[in-house]
Amino acid sequence: MPSIITNFTEISDQYDVAFVDLWGCMHNGITAFADAVTAMQDYRKRGGVVVLVTNSPRPWDSVAKQISGMGVADDAWDAIATSGDSARAAMFRGIVGEKVYFMGEMPRDEDFFKPLSISENPVEIQRVPLDQAEGIVCCGPFDTQADLDVNRADFLYAKTKGLKLLCANPDIIVDRGESREWCAGALAALYTEMGGESLYFGKPHPPIYDLARRRYAALTAAVPEPRIIAIGDGIRTDILGGQMEDIDTLFITGGLAAQETKTDQSPDEIALSTYLKKEKVTPTHSIGFLR
Known part of the structure; x- marks a missing residue:
């Protein structure tokens, strides 16, 4: 059972760098969480480094513009590592060929194909x-x-042709304000379930953590062997990914799992324990909301 804390300052001095999720942790898809922004600003003032590690399929500079418009202040972070950048690098190396069938929303995802x-x-x-x-x-x-089943006919055809699917965002769902939406990870899971091959580059898979470490190392004050904590609300992305990387984790229970963990300001201890046993993932720490 993870420790339940009420403020990041209770543990922050144990870590040199925080790998911080965005959606559900720093913002809700529409507006920033003011307490989370303040928490990261304060952490940086005390010498901590914040690398935003997100399963967004966009390049990092596009994400920077997007979150600035939501109210995530520029002084709340040092660097950004996106699933999109990891996936784009693989795409431009030809991992799924030169002629690709694109699934997404245009013009929103146009930046994915930037040189x-x-x-x-x-x-x-x-x-x-x-x-x-x-x-x-x-x-x-x-x-x-x-309904994701509208993709089954295309996926059956693609599987029959032996096409690989490059998944630029392994998230299954996100909450945009009060509305829950499907993400690329749900399509990749369906394609895999149907017998196709899906390739992943975001959390919880290794490529994005390698990118996050390289973004951290590029900072002038970076130390060779940093003490890292991964923070986020996705139990099977943020927390499982951190666990697989052998780094400490802080689970934001008031995000995707707010109902399951009965989170008001803090999670219900019994509900949290039941949820974690079901998911078979154990964070180091937990908190209702990042603050």
């Missing part, structure tokens, strides 16, 4: 209809609230 500087010669990506594709690039559903 990317990588050490190898990048392939020239072409977006084509499914029947001409060598692979699938998935940033999310065409309609985030539609």
Whole structure:
């Protein structure tokens, strides 16, 4: 059972750097959580480093603009590592071919195809209809609230052709304000369930943590062996990912699991224990909301 804390300051001096989730932790998809922003500002003032680690399929600079518009202050973070950047690097190396069938929302996801500087010669990506594709690039559903089964016919065809699906966001669901939406991870899970091959680059998978460490190391004050804590509300992304990386975790129970953990200001201890046993994931610490 993780310790239940009421304020990040209770444990923050144990860590050099925080890998902090965005959606459900720093904002709700519409507006920033003021207490979370203040908590990260205060942590940085005390010498901590904040790397925002997000399963957003967008490049980091697009995410920076987006969260600034929501009210996440620039002085609340030092660097951003996105699932999108990890996935884009793989795409431009040709991991799913040059001709790709794109799934997502345009023009919102247009930045995913922006040129990317990588050490190898990048392939020239072409977006084509499914029947001409060598692979699938998935940033999310065409309609985030539609029944996922509408994709079964296309996925059956793609599986039969042996197409790989590059998943730019492993999240299954997110809450945008009071509305719950499907993410790319739900489509990737469906494709895998149907016998297709899905490739993941965000939490809880290793590539995004490698990117986050490299973003941290690029900062002038970075130490060689930092004490890291991963913070987020996704038990099978943020917390499982941190556990798999052998780093401490802080579970925000008032996000996706607010109902299951009976979180008001803090989680109900019995409900939290029951939820964690069901998920078979154990965070180091837990808190109702980041503050």
